[in-house]
Amino acid sequence: MNDKTLYAQILGITTPWEVSEVELNLTDSEVKVRINYNSSQGYCPECGKAFSVYDYREERSWRHLDTCQMITTLISKVPRIKCLEHGVKTVNTPWSEANSRTTMMFERFAIDLLLASKNQTKVSEILRVSFDVLHHIMEKAVKRGLLNREERNIEYLGIDEKSMKKGHNYITVLSDTKEHCVIEVGETRTTSASKSLLNKGLSANQKKQIKAVSMDMWQGFMNAVKEELPEASIVHDKFHIIKYLNEAVDKTRRAEARELQKNNNRTLIKTKHIFLKKKENMTENQLTRFQEIQEMNLKTSQAWMAKENFKEFFNSETINDGKFFFAEWYNDVKERSLTKMIKVGQMLIKHSEGLLNYIKHNIDNSIAEWINGKIQEIKTIGRGFRNFENFRTAILFFLGKLSLYPQSSQ
Ligand SMILES: [Zn+2]
Numbered sequence: 001m002n003d004k005t006l007y008a009q010i011l012g013i014t015t016p017w018e019v020s021e022v023e024l025n026l027t028d029s030e031v032k033v034r035i036n037y038n039s040s041q042g043y044c045p046e047c048g049k050a051f052s053v054y055d056y057r058e059e060r061s062w063r064h065l066d067t068c069q070m071i072t073t074l075i076s077k078v079p080r081i082k083c084l085e086h087g088v089k090t091v092n093t094p095w096s097e098a099n100s101r102t103t104m105m106f107e108r109f110a111i112d113l114l115l116a117s118k119n120q121t122k123v124s125e126i127l128r129v130s131f132d133v134l135h136h137i138m139e140k141a142v143k144r145g146l147l148n149r150e151e152r153n154i155e156y157l158g159i160d161e162k163s164m165k166k167g168h169n170y171i172t173v174l175s176d177t178k179e180h181c182v183i184e185v186g187e188t189r190t191t192s193a194s195k196s197l198l199n200k201g202l203s204a205n206q207k208k209q210i211k212a213v214s215m216d217m218w219q220g221f222m223n224a225v226k227e228e229l230p231e232a233s234i235v236h237d238k239f240h241i242i243k244y245l246n247e248a249v250d251k252t253r254r255a256e257a258r259e260l261q262k263n264n265n266r267t268l269i270k271t272k273h274i275f276l277k278k279k280e281n282m283t284e285n286q287l288t289r290f291q292e293i294q295e296m297n298l299k300t301s302q303a304w305m306a307k308e309n310f311k312e313f314f315n316s317e318t319i320n321d322g323k324f325f326f327a328e329w330y331n332d333v334k335e336r337s338l339t340k341m342i343k344v345g346q347m348l349i350k351h352s353e354g355l356l357n358y359i360k361h362n363i364d365n366s367i368a369e370w371i372n373g374k375i376q377e378i379k380t381i382g383r384g385f386r387n388f389e390n391f392r393t394a395i396l397f398f399l400g401k402l403s404l405y406p407q408s409s410q
Contacts, residue, residue, distance in 0.1 A: 145402025181401035194224030
């Protein structure tokens with residue numbers, strides 16, 4: 001078997017395509033495989049009808065998977081046909097999608113490596129391609145995945161903001177909370193941007209099926225859902241409410257630490273992380289310190305307790321149980337004069353419908369936390385995204401549960 005036959009087999013090249021030359025460059029560890037088209041006829045990529053070859057495009061190259069650890073490039077002049085209906089068209093090649101700089105096998109492997117490592121820098125090193133080539137593969141994969149995504153029945157949505165950069169550069173993430181995947185990502189978090197996001201991510205039919213949308217108490221999201229999904233309930237979920245309660249604990253701690261320090265009491269200095277934790281997650285040292293502080297009956301410990309107690313609300317079996325629990329909890333924080341907790345309580349009273357809807361819909365809350373963590377991970381490996389489109393592509397690539405692979409055209 002000569003090297004032409006060998007490469008034709010490796011690459012899956014069959015007639016009328018033919019490997020015409022294999023050029024080895026040992027100095028650069030490179031193989032160039034030239035492929036000719038040996039037929040006077042070709043098929044229109046639009047309608048599949050056969051026409052005679054009209055002309056040939058300029059020579060182009062496609063990066064392929066390495067063979068024998070050498071960078072392998074396919075080179076070919078692809079013929080064009082003149083379809084009576086569709087005009088002059090380039091015929092499909094068996095090794096790549098239209099307008100691609102890499103072969104399908106290369107793309108599949110790049111997608112596998114990206115999904116496995118979630119590290120664009122590492123994958124570009126392994127595959128010896130630029131970040132740009134890799135990004136192009138991801139972009140195409142997401143486009144293809146969105147195009148081929150089936151219209152499924154979605155009942156529960158999550159809509160959430162994420163900061164893209166430090167400061168106030170927000171993006172909005174729309175997710176399917178049952179399927180655990182991101183549906184679409186939007187720029188900014190205003191009412192009109194959130195409305196467009198709902199329309200971009202969901203068909204008119206899907207919009208009618210939505211039962212509830214979980215979200216933070218952000219007016220832009222609430223307005224958008226009320227206007228675009230009038231039948232759906234708004235649910236303020238556990239993840240976001242706990243976040244407010246945690247912030248209230250920390251504010252209480254900071255204020256009290258300042259008070260104590262006036263009398264040279266340093267009890268609460270450097271205790272932020274202790275009070276943001278659940279008891280079972282504390283280290284032994286943290287737990288000892290936590291217990292010592294608890295015996296002093298400071299406002300901080302009481303606020304921490306109020307936050308922990310609130311978690312019981314989410315186990316309420318009926319709306320009435322929930323209402324009763326909340327009233328008791330709110331009375332307790334008022335009696336203890338936990339001002340920061342009272343503030344959260346007041347905010348929850350203002351949003352009581354969405355709060356109680358949590359019990360009604362029994363929303364799976366793990367998604368909000370999961371997406372939050374995953375997006376943080378993507379941000380870290382992407383070394384910060386300067387551009388919205390790139391960030392959107394990465395989120396949908398890793399979290400969209402899309403069918404990312406290129407489809408064979410022949
Ligand atoms: Zn045609």
